[in-house]
Amino acid sequence: MKEIMNILLVEDNDLDVEILHRARKKMGMPGTMVRAQDGLEALDILQSDDLRRALPSPFVVLLDINMPRMNGHEFLEELRKTELIADARVFVFTTSDNPVDVSKAYAQHASGYIKKPSNSKDLTSILDALYAFWAKCENPSPEYRNHG
Amino acid sequence: METIQTFPAEAGRRGLTAFGARLSILHILIIVLSLAMTIAAWQFSEQQIKNRSLQRFELAVERTIGLLEDRMENYEDALWAGVALLAVKEGDISGPEWRAYENSLALPQKYPGINGIGVIYFLAPEEVPAFIEKQRAENPNFTIFPAHENPEIMPITFIEPRAPNAKAVGLDVAHEANRRLAALSSRDTGKARITGPIVLVQDEGSTAGFLFYAPFYAAESTTLAERRENGIGVVYAPFVVRKLMEGLLEKTQRQLRFNITDAGQAIYDEFSDTDDSLDPNPMYEGTYSISIYGRVWTLDVRTNLHFRDQNTYAQPYFILAGGLVIEVLVILLIVLLARANRRAISYAAEVSADLRHKKDKLARINEELEQFAYVTSHDLKTPIRGIGGLTEMIQEDLEEYFASPKANPDVQTNLNRIMNRVDRMNELTRGVMEFSRIGRSAKHADPFSLPDFVDTLLSDFSLSKNQILLISDIEEITFDPMNFRRVVENLVSNAVKYHEDLSKLFVTITVHRKGDMCSVSVKDNGPGIDPRFHERIFDMFQSLKSGEGQDGTGIGLAIVKKSVELHGGTVRITSDIGAGAEFCFDWPLTAQAPFHMEHQAA
Numbered sequence: 241m242k243e244i245m246n247i248l249l250v251e252d253n254d255l256d257v258e259i260l261h262r263a264r265k266k267m268g269m270p271g272t273m274v275r276a277q278d279g280l281e282a283l284d285i286l287q288s289d290d291l292r293r294a295l296p297s298p299f300v301v302l303l304d305i306n307m308p309r310m311n312g313h314e315f316l317e318e319l320r321k322t323e324l325i326a327d328a329r330v331f332v333f334t335t336s337d338n339p340v341d342v343s344k345a346y347a348q349h350a351s352g353y354i355k356k357p358s359n360s361k362d363l364t365s366i367l368d369a370l371y372a373f374w375a376k377c378e379n380p381s382p383e384y385r386n387h388g
Numbered sequence: 389m390e391t392i393q394t395f396p397a398e399a400g401r402r403g404l405t406a407f408g409a410r411l412s413i414l415h416i417l418i419i420v421l422s423l424a425m426t427i428a429a430w431q432f433s434e435q436q437i438k439n440r441s442l443q444r445f446e447l448a449v450e451r452t453i454g455l456l457e458d459r460m461e462n463y464e465d466a467l468w469a470g471v472a473l474l475a476v477k478e479g480d481i482s483g484p485e486w487r488a489y490e491n492s493l494a495l496p497q498k499y500p501g502i503n504g505i506g507v508i509y510f511l512a513p514e515e516v517p518a519f520i521e522k523q524r525a526e527n528p529n530f531t532i533f534p535a536h537e538n539p540e541i542m543p544i545t546f547i548e549p550r551a552p553n554a555k556a557v558g559l560d561v562a563h564e565a566n567r568r569l570a571a572l573s574s575r576d577t578g579k580a581r582i583t584g585p586i587v588l589v590q591d592e593g594s595t596a597g598f599l600f601y602a603p604f605y606a607a608e609s610t611t612l613a614e615r616r617e618n619g620i621g622v623v624y625a626p627f628v629v630r631k632l633m634e635g636l637l638e639k640t641q642r643q644l645r646f647n648i649t650d651a652g653q654a655i656y657d658e659f660s661d662t663d664d665s666l667d668p669n670p671m672y673e674g675t676y677s678i679s680i681y682g683r684v685w686t687l688d689v690r691t692n693l694h695f696r697d698q699n700t701y702a703q704p705y706f707i708l709a710g711g712l713v714i715e716v717l718v719i720l721l722i723v724l725l726a727r728a729n730r731r732a733i734s735y736a737a738e739v740s741a742d743l744r745h746k747k748d749k750l751a752r753i754n755e756e757l758e759q760f761a762y763v764t765s766h767d768l769k770t771p772i773r774g775i776g777g778l779t780e781m782i783q784e785d786l787e788e789y790f791a792s793p794k795a796n797p798d799v800q801t802n803l804n805r806i807m808n809r810v811d812r813m814n815e816l817t818r819g820v821m822e823f824s825r826i827g828r829s830a831k832h833a834d835p836f837s838l839p840d841f842v843d844t845l846l847s848d849f850s851l852s853k854n855q856i857l858l859i860s861d862i863e864e865i866t867f868d869p870m871n872f873r874r875v876v877e878n879l880v881s882n883a884v885k886y887h888e889d890l891s892k893l894f895v896t897i898t899v900h901r902k903g904d905m906c907s908v909s910v911k912d913n914g915p916g917i918d919p920r921f922h923e924r925i926f927d928m929f930q931s932l933k934s935g936e937g938q939d940g941t942g943i944g945l946a947i948v949k950k951s952v953e954l955h956g957g958t959v960r961i962t963s964d965i966g967a968g969a970e971f972c973f974d975w976p977l978t979a980q981a982p983f984h985m986e987h988q989a990a
Contacts (some may be wrong), residue, residue, distance in 0.1 A: 259777040335769050358773050359807075360780045360812050387678070388799065 245374045246299035247273040250282040250315065251333075252307045256356070260302075263363050269371065270297065274379030285317060286325045298368075298379040302349075305334040305341055313341075316348040327380055331370065395583055396919055400781065413724045422718055426711025434704040441699035445672040448643050449689050452777055453678055454531035458679060460600075463502060463625055464580045465469045466600035470505060471928035474604045479620050483526045483546055490548035501635025502625050503588065505599075506547030508561060508571065510622040529559070536563040538564055542571055544624075555590040556626065567599055569702035573682055574601040578613055582681040585653045593695050596655035600625045600681065643695035647688040655685075665692040671699065715941065738943065745803035765824075766818040776810040779803055823928070826871060826950050835866040838899060841873065848877075849884045856880070860899035867976045871951040876910060878944040879971050883912035906975055911970040917963040926959065948973075 247264075251257050257275050264273060274295045276282035285291045285364075304371070306311035311342045312332060313330040320326050330376075332345045342353050473489055474481055488877040490505055511519055517531060523530040523545065532543040535584035542562040547553040566584040574581035580602045588597040629648065633656055645666075670690040677686050691699075696955045727909040783803050789795050845851070865872045880895055887893040898909040917925060928946040945959075952959050952973040963969035 253774070255774045255777055259781070262781065266784075335773065336766070356773065358776055358810070360784075371907070 243375050243379070244269045244271040244297065245269070245295075245371055248276065248282060248285065248299055248301045249273055249297055250276045250279060250301060250305045250307070250312070252277055253304070256304075259360065259363065260320075260367075263360060265365055266295075267367060268363060269367065271308065277309075278307040279312065279315030279318070280316055280340055284324070287322070297382070299328075300351075300374065301328055301330040302333040303330050305332060305336050305345075309333055310360070313344050313348070316345065402732075404784070412726075415726065418722065419715070419719055420617050422711075423715055426708065426715055429711060430704050435700050437699075437704060439693075442672065443692060444643075444699060445674075445695070448691075448695070449676060449687075452644055452646070452675060452689070453641070453687065455636055457678070457680070457989070459501065463499060463600055466495075466502075466505060467600060467623045467625060469493070470507070471602050474621070474623065479604060479606055483745060484548040487548050487550070495549070496796075501627070502630040503590070503631065504547050505623065506552045506556070507545050507551070507621060507624045508542050508601075508624055509545050510575070510619060511541040511543070513539070513541060513832070519543075531558050532560050533558055534560065535565050536560065537569060538562045540561040540568065541788065542568065545621075547626075553590045553626070556588070559589055561599070564624055570599065570682065571622055571624075573599055573624055575603045576614055576615055577682075578603060578605075578609065580681050582683055585650050585655045586685060588628060589628070591627075591628050593630075595628055595630055596653075597626060597628045598650075598655070598683075600627060606648075607812070615917075617668060620964065633658075643692060643698065645690050645692050649686045650683055650687070655966055659688075659690065665694055667691060667693045667696055671696055682855045711753050758827070761820050761824040765820040768813070769816050772810055772813045776807060776814075779806045779810065790814070816943070819947065822874065823943055823947050823950060826874070826947065826954060832866070834871040835864045836869050836873065837864050838862065838897075841865075841876070842897065843853070845877065845880050849880060851884075852888075855893055856895045856897060858897050858899075861901050864976070865975070865977060868955065871954065872975055875948045875951045876908070877975070878948050879910040882944055883910070883914055883969075887912070888915045901977070902974070905974045906977055907972060907974050909970055909972045911968060913968045915966045916967045917961065917969050918965050922961050925961075 248292065249257060249260060251260075251325050272295060272343070274285060276285055282303075285295065295308075297318065303312045310318070312334065316330060319328060319330070329351045330349075332350050333356060335356050337355050345353050352370075354366060357366060373384055423536060470489065477485070486507060492843065493499065493505065495502055495505065507518070520530060520532060532541065542560055544556050544559045544561065547556050550557075561571055566586050566588065570581045570583035578874065580600065582601070583599045585596050586598060587594050591597060601622040601624045603615070603619055603622050605615065606620045607614075607618045609615040643656040645661070646656070647654060647659055667690070670692070672695075672755045673688070673690040675688050679683055706802050721839040783800075786799065786803075790800055838858060838860050842856050848855055878896075883893060883895050884890065892913070894913045896909070896911045898911070900907050900909075926945050926949045928943055948971070949959050952975070957974040961969060961974045962972070
């Protein structure tokens, strides 16, 4: 059974958002994609009931690192401290391949770290792989949250 | 700068500072030693001279005493000659005969210092009137004087030359103890004797004098009793000590002055003479006793100015002065050396501090530049990717147009060209970032195995198994593996890029252990490189291909060069057109390898 992979894309670059959007559309990938401009907006979306309605579970966060107001690392740190959403699965999706960024992300329990590809062909293959991986993974049940 | 400031403080703790120069223990030792040598040489030469002059003094004393004794023996001979004459005459001699004897002696010439020579008879009191009677036959004024209590009567009967001694004729020497006892002693011992200090009656100056006796007997006498029995008189000579000494040795030619005392009584005194040769502070003095004809004379001897003149040597002072001059020169030289040395050290410290400062500054600037290159390249990535993304979007959006017959083929071509340029820009930014990170990534990497690395290369460049040959006597790269990987990757990448027919490419990688290092060679069978360009190819952004279809960024070999030079090595190239290319370099095996430069890897 194919799982739906809803996406919260935290990305300040409109062009990147559009490229990803087009790629999903072209691939015919099911599910919803919600976009946040930066870390603060992403936290708002995750914590506000109204806004959450647009993003059904299960969802994955695709997180850029370099963003205004609140960058990816700050967001991740904040997320892991926030009740109810601390267990969210986050894949960092960024242009930076700086080892410092990579280490920091995993230290905050990122589920993966993916470097943004430079063409649509590579992007498609990444999305394919990510989806295939997602489909193989079990989803956490909300009722067992905070029980270890 | 800090080292320069602390330097003098340290110097102050380690040595003396003189005239602004630092003197070490060694310098001070040299000065002290040479000073000690100078003083020792001075003292030694002075001691030698002292010893020599002391010897001279003793010799002079010996000579003077010898002269005195010789002279006295000489006089004694004259007396004994008189005795012999009296023996021939059986003790009875007349005034004219005695005068004839005296004349034959030639006293003034042969016996300078003698006052005269005479005869004294020993008489019993009862013999006196007859004796006077007999003498008056020759000398009508003859009388015996003065009267005294002693049992003996010892009148001076003859004395020649007569004139200066006239007052002594008839003097009874028994009237006074010194004269009498010496006369008796002479008679009793049969030897020549002198009296203790007396004043001669004929001496106008009333100075010290003595009488010199030699006894004569009426018959051969060997025992004391016989001598007393037969002793009938003495031949005598009166002496004024001063005259004796004047005759003895001219004072001006002597180097000594002396006093003579007899039983504590001064009989001769030169010390109170105040002539030119007086040395108020004599160099040497001494006291000598001589036994002389029954008396003991004590000679008190002092050197005079003649002695001082002839025994004063400037030599030790020349040695001292010369030594001190040399000493001053040595000190001067050492001080100059020390100063020069100190200046050189402080100059060197200044220069090296300056250099260090400049080097630090350069390193900082270099780091800033690398950082700048890195950040700039990184920031370029986003817009480049954007252009690429947008171009792809346009291509997608125009898919229907491209399929239609009225489509302009240039549009598709130009969009492809944009994509091509985007790829190159991505390559370029990636290359610049890699280049700027070479120094930074030297540490923190796991060692890798060479065969595994070759497998990775084969798959990365889509080559078949036999296209890369590894010849190596080393299994693993442990020193700065990340940059080693970078170097070999770039070299293989170049071989791949420039080969006309990839399927015919063949690369040989040779790694050979060489002490602490290994020599590495990457050789291909590509088109080769014209030797003209062998230096240029290592410069950044220099690619030998130009125009369309070029996929080299011109940064690969710059990365190779920088990585190898980071560890002090050099990249050498052997190649010619059509003959393939071989790149060689040395790579350290450990951090202790000889040319490794720690500060650059940091």
